[in-house]
Amino acid sequence: MGYDYRPFSTDFYRINHLISETLSIGLGLEEQNAVTIDINKELDHIINNIKKHGVHIEWSPEQACTLTLAPLALRRIITNLLENAIRYGDEKPVYVNCECNKEMAFIEIMDGGAGIPPEKIEAVFRPFYRLETSRGSSTGRSGLGLAIVKQLADANGWDVQLISRPEGGTKAVLKLP
Ligand SMILES: Nc1ncnc2c1ncn2[C@@H]1O[C@H](COP(=O)(O)OP(=O)(O)OP(=O)(O)O)[C@@H](O)[C@H]1O
Numbered sequence: 001m002g003y004d005y006r007p008f009s010t011d012f013y014r015i016n017h018l019i020s021e022t023l024s025i026g027l028g029l030e031e032q033n034a035v036t037i038d039i040n041k042e043l044d045h046i047i048n049n050i051k052k053h054g055v056h057i058e059w060s061p062e063q064a065c066t067l068t069l070a071p072l073a074l075r076r077i078i079t080n081l082l083e084n085a086i087r088y089g090d091e092k093p094v095y096v097n098c099e100c101n102k103e104m105a106f107i108e109i110m111d112g113g114a115g116i117p118p119e120k121i122e123a124v125f126r127p128f129y130r131l132e133t134s135r136g137s138s139t140g141r142s143g144l145g146l147a148i149v150k151q152l153a154d155a156n157g158w159d160v161q162l163i164s165r166p167e168g169g170t171k172a173v174l175k176l177p
């Protein structure tokens with residue numbers, strides 16, 4: 001009979017890793033300098049990388065949209081929201097749209113999946129919270145994605161919302177002042 005030399009279960013190590021990941025993101029925020037970037041270029045870069053894996057994303061970048069902000073926080077938020085739209089979007093196309101003026105930008109990510117019941121919208125932002133339908137899947141997800149999104153948005157004074165679309169699916173809206 002083999003002897004298990006580790007004092008805790010694999011789950012313990014996995015959760016420990018996840019917690020420290022979240023903490024490190026939180027603690028790194030104050031150190032992150034704001035830089036002036038073109039949001040459309042940033043979105044284009046992220047989306048083109050995902051498209052290489054054969055994912056259908058509808059996205060047509062318009063004119064430059066320049067804002068001064070923490071770029072890593074933005075990248076992480078967009079990536080987490082896009083990842084959800086793809087994972088829970090029932091393999092239907094994902095639509096991304098960015099509108100901006102001199103003072104602010106609105107980024108929308110829409111999917112055609114089963115959606116989130118309106119009464120669960122608040123809960124899905126909690127750490128480790130996953131809906132019944134996704135909990136059983138063997139994807140090894142942790143339920144931290146949206147908690148990180150919320151934490152990063154709050155720390156930067158951005159607004160993030162999830163909306164159940166009447167025609168089905170979910171719309172994520174990120175407002176950057
Ligand atoms: N676009 C979406 N459509 C339907 N359900 C969603 C969508 N986005 C999130 N959810 C639900 O909210 C839960 C929490 O999402 P969150 O991103 O925090 O965690 P996760 O995707 O399960 O894991 P992780 O992002 O940590 O890998 C998901 O498990 C899923 O049930």
Ligand SMILES: [Mg+2]
Pocket residue numbers: 080083084144145146
């Ligand atoms: Mg996720």
